[in-house]
Amino acid sequence: MVITRNFASFSEVCISSGTLFSYLRRQYNQYPIAKTSHICMCMPLSTSTMSSQPIATPLIKDNESLLRYLRQPMVLPHELDDDTKRRELVERTRRELQSMSKPLEAMKMIDTLDRLGIAYHFEDDINAILTTFSKSAQPNEDLLTTSLRFRLLRHNGFNISPEIFEKFLDQNGKFEESLTKDIPGLISLYEASYMGAGGEEILLQALEFSEGHLKSSKNNLTPQLSRQVSQALELPRHRRMARLEARRYIEEYSKENQYNNPDLLELAKLDYNKVQALHQMELTEITRWWKQLGLVDKLPFARDRPLECFLWTVGLMPEPKYSSCRIELAKTIAILLVIDDIFDTHGTIDELVLFTNAIRRWDLKAMEELPEYMRICYMALYNTTNEISYKILKENGWSVLPYLKAAWIDVVDGFMMEASWFSNGQVPKVEEYLENGVTTAGSYMALVHVFFLIGKGVTEESVQLLMNPYPKLFSNSGSILRLWDDLGTAKEEQERGDLASIIILFMKEKNITSDEEAREHILQLIHNIWKELNGELVSRNGLPLEIKKVALNMARASQVVYQHEEDTYFSNVDNYVMALFFTPFN
Numbered sequence: 001m002v003i004t005r006n007f008a009s010f011s012e013v014c015i016s017s018g019t020l021f022s023y024l025r026r027q028y029n030q031y032p033i034a035k036t037s038h039i040c041m042c043m044p045l046s047t048s049t050m051s052s053q054p055i056a057t058p059l060i061k062d063n064e065s066l067l068r069y070l071r072q073p074m075v076l077p078h079e080l081d082d083d084t085k086r087r088e089l090v091e092r093t094r095r096e097l098q099s100m101s102k103p104l105e106a107m108k109m110i111d112t113l114d115r116l117g118i119a120y121h122f123e124d125d126i127n128a129i130l131t132t133f134s135k136s137a138q139p140n141e142d143l144l145t146t147s148l149r150f151r152l153l154r155h156n157g158f159n160i161s162p163e164i165f166e167k168f169l170d171q172n173g174k175f176e177e178s179l180t181k182d183i184p185g186l187i188s189l190y191e192a193s194y195m196g197a198g199g200e201e202i203l204l205q206a207l208e209f210s211e212g213h214l215k216s217s218k219n220n221l222t223p224q225l226s227r228q229v230s231q232a233l234e235l236p237r238h239r240r241m242a243r244l245e246a247r248r249y250i251e252e253y254s255k256e257n258q259y260n261n262p263d264l265l266e267l268a269k270l271d272y273n274k275v276q277a278l279h280q281m282e283l284t285e286i287t288r289w290w291k292q293l294g295l296v297d298k299l300p301f302a303r304d305r306p307l308e309c310f311l312w313t314v315g316l317m318p319e320p321k322y323s324s325c326r327i328e329l330a331k332t333i334a335i336l337l338v339i340d341d342i343f344d345t346h347g348t349i350d351e352l353v354l355f356t357n358a359i360r361r362w363d364l365k366a367m368e369e370l371p372e373y374m375r376i377c378y379m380a381l382y383n384t385t386n387e388i389s390y391k392i393l394k395e396n397g398w399s400v401l402p403y404l405k406a407a408w409i410d411v412v413d414g415f416m417m418e419a420s421w422f423s424n425g426q427v428p429k430v431e432e433y434l435e436n437g438v439t440t441a442g443s444y445m446a447l448v449h450v451f452f453l454i455g456k457g458v459t460e461e462s463v464q465l466l467m468n469p470y471p472k473l474f475s476n477s478g479s480i481l482r483l484w485d486d487l488g489t490a491k492e493e494q495e496r497g498d499l500a501s502i503i504i505l506f507m508k509e510k511n512i513t514s515d516e517e518a519r520e521h522i523l524q525l526i527h528n529i530w531k532e533l534n535g536e537l538v539s540r541n542g543l544p545l546e547i548k549k550v551a552l553n554m555a556r557a558s559q560v561v562y563q564h565e566e567d568t569y570f571s572n573v574d575n576y577v578m579a580l581f582f583t584p585f586n
């Protein structure tokens with residue numbers, strides 16, 4: 001049996017590799033067979049059957065803590081059992097899914113798998129089932145089934161026409177009154193209506209109809225239905241961040257004793273814990289990188305939030321297969337926050353001009369003209385971007401530096417634009433500010449990196465669509481990010497002396513006197529942009545489905561990170577972080 005154990009870095013762990021190896025030999029009768037910078041593999045002398053089980057490891061800085069760590073059993077027996085059990089359950093669930101003959105049954109199962117955060121195991125099976133659903137129109141299907149079919153298909157990138165809802169309209173073109181008694185059907189219709197794209201009138205109507213009736217009947221329902229209605233009204237499924245929803249729904253599902261499938265529940269919990277352990281490992285790696293980079297030691301005014309950066313990446317790309325993408329993306333966001341702080345709070349306008357020009361030149365000679373505090377940030381950005389480009393070149397053979405660099409130049413140009421507006425006392429138009437704000441929120445920068453880091457569907461044609469201009473998909477999702485950012489951080493930023501906020505601009509431009517009213521308008525704007533985003537998800541815009549899904553996830557994560565009561569921001573995000581990364585299921 002091979003046991004793998006992940007260390008923060010091999011050199012950090014094996015201050016003396018002899019210590020490790022002889023310790024393993026003595027203690028566990030295991031023998032090291034391979035070492036890389038992150039993994040040490042050990043093989044017991046007595047057997048050669050293999051299975052691997054990575055375990056998250058805390059930073060180990062000296063021999064003392066290494067030995068303390070190693071004194072724990074190498075692989076806890078229950079962890080191996082859990083993994084075997086998890087794999088068995090995945091296969092059992094796959095067989096169950098494949099054998100389902102009734103469409104509604106299969107759809108409900110797909111929906112539950114998705115909600116429990118385990119659908120990624122069955123991607124091919126789900127796609128195969130949905131492909132058959134997309135071809136077979138079912139005239140007699142009820143409201144619940146039709147709506148669920150529509151939502152699942154769109155969610156997975158299939159283009160299905162909303163005409164399938166026409167059969168529920170009466171002679172006056174309104175949803176039939178009799179449907180108001182069908183609460184599960186109404187919930188399903190409500191959830192489906194959030195998949196609507198611009199101009200899809202019938203889905204607008206569906207939203208109004210279902211929302212109105214759900215609100216008015218909420219108090220006269222069974223506790224279970226009432227809970228479902230409240231959940232949907234609070235935030236529809238389509239807008240929820242996957243990992244957070246998995247965390248929440250596993251808890252809810254475990255309470256529904258009569259209705260749940262015990263196999264699915266067990267699988268969801270085991271899988272959640274396994275993915276959480278992977279996230280912890282990534283977090284260890286990012287934190288170690290960030291500490292070694294030492295940027296905030298040199299720039300004490302800058303934000304030091306690797307955990308928050310990582311939360312973003314889990315929002316954007318929750319699936320385990322994107323592990324290394326998350327690590328690289330978190331690095332870019334951490335640096336983005338520092339540059340943002342330089343522009344928003346620390347740099348003088350002359351220094352910012354120098355910095356912007358140096359970034360445009362993108363060479364180390366340009367760095368020499370900068371003040372010392374900017375030089376360190378410059379080089380951190382330069383090196384990190386080169387390293388990411390190198391990694392992509394090594395793995396896929398693509399030279400992506402020109403794209404990554406150009407995206408960063410755009411970010412800094414955007415920051416400079418903001419800085420010059422505010423230093424000249426200029427008030428930009430809302431539209432102008434928003435357009436620039438999409439760039440300064442890092443949206444394009446992040447999505448361009450993700451496009452290459454994921455590496456799916458990267459062709460000469462799709463690369464052409466990536467920049468100049470950026471795709472509408474990116475602008476839509478970036479606008480939602482910027483709007484939520486401003487809704488969430490306006491107060492904090494005003495206190496820090498940063499006056500850039502769409503709320504103030506909106507109030508000025510639209511002659512609105514109340515902050516509250518301006519916020520309402522912005523929420524409506526977000527809702528409208530979501531429709532555009534939904535259109536992009538199913539449009540043939542030439543972009544791969546993987547990046548479309550990430551863009552939608554970015555809009556979802558923005559709401560999670562920024563929607564909060566002003567004074568409870570940190571405690572909210574902290575709660576998410578605790579639940580997502582540090583609290584396993586029993």
Ligand SMILES: CC(C)=CCC/C(C)=C/COP(=O)(O)OP(=O)(O)O
Nearest residue numbers: 312340344440441442443446485489
């Ligand atoms: C997925 C990505 C790209 C996440 C980055 C999040 C972000 C907007 C950080 C800047 O916050 P801020 O509120 O300090 O920015 P600003 O000062 O521009 O409002």
Ligand SMILES: [Mg+2]
Nearest residue numbers: 485486489493
């Ligand atoms: Mg902000």
